[in-house]
Amino acid sequence: MIFFDNVSKIYTPTSAALKNVTLRIMPKEFVSIVGASGAGKTTLLKMLIAEEKPSEGRIFLDGIEITGLSYRELPKVRRRIGTVFQDYKLLPQKTSFENIAFAMEAAGLADEEIKESVPQVLELVGLLDKSDSFPHELSGGEKQRVAIARALVNRPEVIMADEPTGNLDPINTWEIVKLLVKINELGTTVILATHNKEIVDDLGRRVVALENGQIVMDEEKGKYVI
Numbered sequence: 001m002i003f004f005d006n007v008s009k010i011y012t013p014t015s016a017a018l019k020n021v022t023l024r025i026m027p028k029e030f031v032s033i034v035g036a037s038g039a040g041k042t043t044l045l046k047m048l049i050a051e052e053k054p055s056e057g058r059i060f061l062d063g064i065e066i067t068g069l070s071y072r073e074l075p076k077v078r079r080r081i082g083t084v085f086q087d088y089k090l091l092p093q094k095t096s097f098e099n100i101a102f103a104m105e106a107a108g109l110a111d112e113e114i115k116e117s118v119p120q121v122l123e124l125v126g127l128l129d130k131s132d133s134f135p136h137e138l139s140g141g142e143k144q145r146v147a148i149a150r151a152l153v154n155r156p157e158v159i160m161a162d163e164p165t166g167n168l169d170p171i172n173t174w175e176i177v178k179l180l181v182k183i184n185e186l187g188t189t190v191i192l193a194t195h196n197k198e199i200v201d202d203l204g205r206r207v208v209a210l211e212n213g214q215i216v217m218d219e220e221k222g223k224y225v226i
Helices: 042-048 073-077 098-107 110-122 138-151 169-184 197-201
Strands: 002-012 017-026 032-034 058-063 082-085 158-162 189-195 206-211 215-220
Touching: 002 042, 017 058, 017 098, 017 158, 017 215, 032 042, 032 169, 032 197, 042 058, 042 158, 042 169, 073 189, 082 138, 098 110, 098 138, 110 138, 138 169, 158 169, 189 197, 189 206
Parallel strands: 032 189, 032 206, 082 158, 158 189
Antiparallel strands: 002 017, 002 058, 206 215
16 A cells, blocks of 8 residues: 655745645555646655655555665665656667666566566567667657556556656557556556546546645546546
8 A cells, every 4th residue: 555644845935846645545546646737746756756755744655664764775665666757768779678678687687587577568568579679769659668568577566657648649648548557457556647637537547636736636436627
């Protein structure tokens, strides 16, 4: 379980990204975090992987207080959370296979496991035939699927996607959404930050809405009403 316990992030006395946020996300849930630009969505996600630290409050992952971990302890917890970004963050000089393998190498996994696991996740995202392609040879949708495969390859418990369809056309947008739903149905918790009303309304899953750094709505089968 993910638990934000009365979390605030205050940059200046007149600028608060989050204010007194309390939020529970259960294992295997699919949760959309919605809100306008500047509402606090990205700050919330960054805190879960300790890229940002709260000014007040605590954050837990399965009872482990992330906010209390040392720099050395963080990588082990971060490997439990796969992250997908709007701009893909693929390494341009590496192929699809190599981009995904790099995440496993960074985790210290053996070559044999890398050779076995990378084709599996490429097949899951429908890109086994693009294994040797470089990012510049891929479409935007294909790049994002490689990024999702990279996020999945270390078998995280949580996939955290920050505006993953922001740079995509409508067809590729829905392909990525369907892929995230499939991943969730396979047992992975998915947290999707988006401002795309059509996606949220079509999903019919839990919706948490942020406005000015505060939760203003939390519904099990919500609609985007902000």
